[in-house]
Amino acid sequence: MNVLEVRGLGVDYQSATGAVHAVADVTLDLRRGEILGLAGESGSGKSTLANAVARLLRPPAAITSGSVLYRRRDGTEADVLALGPKQLRAFRWKELAVVFQSAMNSLNPVATIGSQIDDVLRIHAPDLSRKARAARAAELLQRVGINADRLRGYPHELSGGMRQRAAIAIALALNPEIIIMDEPTTALDVVVQRDILHEIGALREEYGFAVVFITHDLSLLMEISDRIAVMYAGRVVEVGTARALRTAPRHPYTEGLLRSFPRLRGPREELLGIPGTPPDLRSPPPGCAFHPRCRHAFDGCADERPALLPVPGGEVACRLNEGAGADTAAREAS
Amino acid sequence: MIVLEGRNLTKHFTAARGRWGRRPPVRAVEDVSLALRAGRVSALVGESGCGKSTVARLLAQVYPATSGDVLLRGEVVRAHRGAAFRSYRRQVQLIFQDPFASLNPFHRVRYHLARPLRVHGHAKSDAHERELVAELLERVSLTPVDQFMDKLPHELSGGQRQRVAIARALAVRPVALIADEPVSMLDVSIRLGVLRLLEKLADESGLALLYITHDIASARYFAEDITVMYAGRLVESGPAEALTQAARHPYTRLLLESAPDPDRVTPRERQRHGEPPSLADPPGGCRFHPRCPVALPVCSTTVPGRTELGDGRWTHCWEAAGD
Numbered sequence: 001m002n003v004l005e006v007r008g009l010g011v012d013y014q015s016a017t018g019a020v021h022a023v024a025d026v027t028l029d030l031r032r033g034e035i036l037g038l039a040g041e042s043g044s045g046k047s048t049l050a051n052a053v054a055r056l057l058r059p060p061a062a063i064t065s066g067s068v069l070y071r072r073r074d075g076t077e078a079d080v081l082a083l084g085p086k087q088l089r090a091f092r093w094k095e096l097a098v099v100f101q102s103a104m105n106s107l108n109p110v111a112t113i114g115s116q117i118d119d120v121l122r123i124h125a126p127d128l129s130r131k132a133r134a135a136r137a138a139e140l141l142q143r144v145g146i147n148a149d150r151l152r153g154y155p156h157e158l159s160g161g162m163r164q165r166a167a168i169a170i171a172l173a174l175n176p177e178i179i180i181m182d183e184p185t186t187a188l189d190v191v192v193q194r195d196i197l198h199e200i201g202a203l204r205e206e207y208g209f210a211v212v213f214i215t216h217d218l219s220l221l222m223e224i225s226d227r228i229a230v231m232y233a234g235r236v237v238e239v240g241t242a243r244a245l246r247t248a249p250r251h252p253y254t255e256g257l258l259r260s261f262p263r264l265r266g267p268r269e270e271l272l273g274i275p276g277t278p279p280d281l282r283s284p285p286p287g288c289a290f291h292p293r294c295r296h297a298f299d300g301c302a303d304e305r306p307a308l309l310p311v312p313g314g315e316v317a318c319r320l321n322e323g324a325g326a327d328t329a330a331r332e333a334s
Numbered sequence: 335m336i337v338l339e340g341r342n343l344t345k346h347f348t349a350a351r352g353r354w355g356r357r358p359p360v361r362a363v364e365d366v367s368l369a370l371r372a373g374r375v376s377a378l379v380g381e382s383g384c385g386k387s388t389v390a391r392l393l394a395q396v397y398p399a400t401s402g403d404v405l406l407r408g409e410v411v412r413a414h415r416g417a418a419f420r421s422y423r424r425q426v427q428l429i430f431q432d433p434f435a436s437l438n439p440f441h442r443v444r445y446h447l448a449r450p451l452r453v454h455g456h457a458k459s460d461a462h463e464r465e466l467v468a469e470l471l472e473r474v475s476l477t478p479v480d481q482f483m484d485k486l487p488h489e490l491s492g493g494q495r496q497r498v499a500i501a502r503a504l505a506v507r508p509v510a511l512i513a514d515e516p517v518s519m520l521d522v523s524i525r526l527g528v529l530r531l532l533e534k535l536a537d538e539s540g541l542a543l544l545y546i547t548h549d550i551a552s553a554r555y556f557a558e559d560i561t562v563m564y565a566g567r568l569v570e571s572g573p574a575e576a577l578t579q580a581a582r583h584p585y586t587r588l589l590l591e592s593a594p595d596p597d598r599v600t601p602r603e604r605q606r607h608g609e610p611p612s613l614a615d616p617p618g619g620c621r622f623h624p625r626c627p628v629a630l631p632v633c634s635t636t637v638p639g640r641t642e643l644g645d646g647r648w649t650h651c652w653e654a655a656g657d
């Protein structure tokens with residue numbers, strides 16, 4: 001049921017002052033049709049991970065280890081990191097599409113919205129007639145809530161929210177199995193953001209694609225995701241259902257994040273926050289990278305890096321949970 | 335005590351003459367009245383582009399208002415340049431969203447704090463200046479102070495830079511501080527510390543503080559009262575808890591419904607609410623009327639006046655005026 005399996009992935013940025021380990025030993029599954037939220041502070045490696053999976057990394061970034069496996073519905077598989085240029089063209093848009101934070105950067109400013117959708121269709125679905133392509137483009141825009149008469153419009157004539165919708169329409173054009181959204185709504189008005197999130201949810205129900213939704217806004221992720229992966233200093237430190245993370249976070253970092261943002265409703269709970277600042281990835285702290293900021297840290301935390309281990313309802317990389325490991329999970333499952 | 339006040343502030347930006355002749359002015363702020371009190375945190379909440387920063391700059395006398403007045407301790411001030419501006423700046427300070435852009439990258443922390451102390455004549459000697467710089471760093475919790483004094487901006491994290499910006503604003507001993515999205519560019523895990531610091535300053539030093547934000551949940555926690563702005567106009571104001579728990583204006587309600595909230599109980603509904611209007615051509619009457627679920631015929635023709643709701647609450651809405 002996994003559509004994507006990331007195993008032991010490592011990505012470095014080479015720089016004059018040493019390599020930045022932006023993604024380190026990441027193992028993560030994306031299930032078919034799920035919305036997987038990817039949370040973490042800025043610089044924690046979320047975009048680098050997404051770009052690696054989409055094969056969009058450019059130097060000085062380089063993949064240093066690991067594998068990414070894509071599983072089609074028909075049972076065939078593709079080793080994403082080994083795809084050649086031709087296979088990559090077939091993979092992008094058709095099997096995996098990406099929506100970036102700034103739609104203005106992903107849309108071509110001098111081409112109409114219609115011609116940009118048409119380009120994707122013409123290149124990737126050559127058997128569609130011109131008329132069929134035009135009809136499909138109009139249908140796609142309507143799907144995301146834009147009037148079809150905007151097909152002849154240019155990106156600068158659309159508001160920020162409409163441009164973001166147009167970028168989503170293009171991502172949907174070829175019915176991909178996976179859509180990666182990197183902070184797709186961060187620049188938008190919260191009301192417009194909510195409308196777009198509803199739209200994404202409804203389209204997902206209809207088409208069954210899986211979504212990787214990246215944002216630093218954990219409260220937003222809790223609302224829209226099925227599962228959430230939390231990254232810290234290039235590593236996944238906790239994975240679980242949105243509900244499990246919200247009601248019973250296991251990693252002290254997840255707990256700190258959850259207790260850092262003010263709630264709109266209910267009693268005004270005391271906010272805990274997280275002391276200190278995120279580490280410099282050129283020289284992350286030894287052992288558990290979170291230990292200098294962790295309120296539960298104990299002697300061993302600086303010596304040995306905790307592995308991401310299964311726990312009931314998910315996985316966590318924290319030495320506090322090593323006791324409650326796989327055996328407990330197995331027991332509860334039976 | 336009211337320290338700083340804006341009365342009926344209006345700001346229209348006239349666009350430069352374009353290729354197709356004059357473009358209409360941007361009506362960024364219309365008839366905004368706000369009062370900041372000593373020792374109190376007030377929040378101004380609204381979405382990107384609604385005019386919050388323009389209000390901040392008007393209050394800070396960065397540019398003159400098209401109409402309306404700014405009052406400092408009850409006196410109308412017009413101090414946009416020269417000695418009058420410098421004297422005003424000693425009393426009203428601004429903190430910006432971007433802690434990366436607001437500090438000179440070539441100067442150490444010590445310089446950023448010593449300069450305002452010297453310019454405004456607070457430091458009597460070198461030793462005294464050093465003492466005051468240390469005290470400022472202490473107040474914003476950049477300790478050990480000896481270590482932070484000699485750092486360059488790039489050696490500091492975003493949260494630490496924002497603390498330096500706050501310390502610099504405090505150096506001139508202002509009576510009012512306008513913080514324009516002071517934590518929006520900071521990571522969630524460090525926002526809290528900066529907001530707590532601002533809260534402490536208002537509390538302990540009697541500063542009048544305007545906290546400008548698009549995050550209404552944070553305003554609930556850190557401000558005593560909240561004023562909500564939409565498309566250049568104020569729409570509702572009241573004590574933070576009352577306003578967020580029982581909003582009266584339809585826009586405030588929409589804002590609250592839309593804000594991310596993991597505790598949300600109502601299921602997801604699929605609905606389109608449209609987008610905020612262009613301020614070059616805002617809708618007539620109530621600017622929210624094209625998006626308002628309860629709009630009345632009068633809403634599209636006439637701007638709603640202020641309706642007092644009691645307990646320090648008011649709103650600009652025809653629907654509320656009718657009750």
Ligand SMILES: Nc1ncnc2c1ncn2[C@@H]1O[C@H](COP(=O)(O)OP(=O)(O)OP(=O)(O)O)[C@@H](O)[C@H]1O
Nearest residue numbers: 347360362380381382383384385386387388389613
């Ligand atoms: N100097 C200027 N010239 C022309 N228009 C301006 C100028 N400054 C602001 N505006 C316009 O005034 C309106 C309000 O801008 P303002 O920066 O106050 O909004 P804001 O609510 O603070 O937005 P944000 O959260 O994005 O900073 C916008 O439509 C903006 O484009």
Ligand SMILES: Nc1ncnc2c1ncn2[C@@H]1O[C@H](COP(=O)(O)OP(=O)(O)O)[C@@H](O)[C@H]1O
Nearest residue numbers: 013020022041042043044045046047048049281
């Ligand atoms: N082009 C680049 N060159 C060098 N370092 C980079 C580059 N892009 C990102 N990084 C570094 O990689 C780390 C992860 O970045 P990124 O994946 O963009 O984080 P996020 O998306 O979570 O904000 C950060 O330490 C960042 O500074």
Ligand code: SF4
Nearest residue numbers: 288291294301318319
């Ligand atoms: S391993 Fe130790 S330092 Fe790391 S999160 Fe767990 S308790 Fe904290």
Ligand code: SF4
Nearest residue numbers: 620623626633651652
């Ligand atoms: S004045 Fe009319 S349009 Fe405006 S918010 Fe009130 S009811 Fe809605």
Ligand SMILES: [Mg+2]
Nearest residue numbers: 046047182183
């Ligand atoms: Mg990013």
Ligand SMILES: [Mg+2]
Nearest residue numbers: 383386387515
């Ligand atoms: Mg602003």
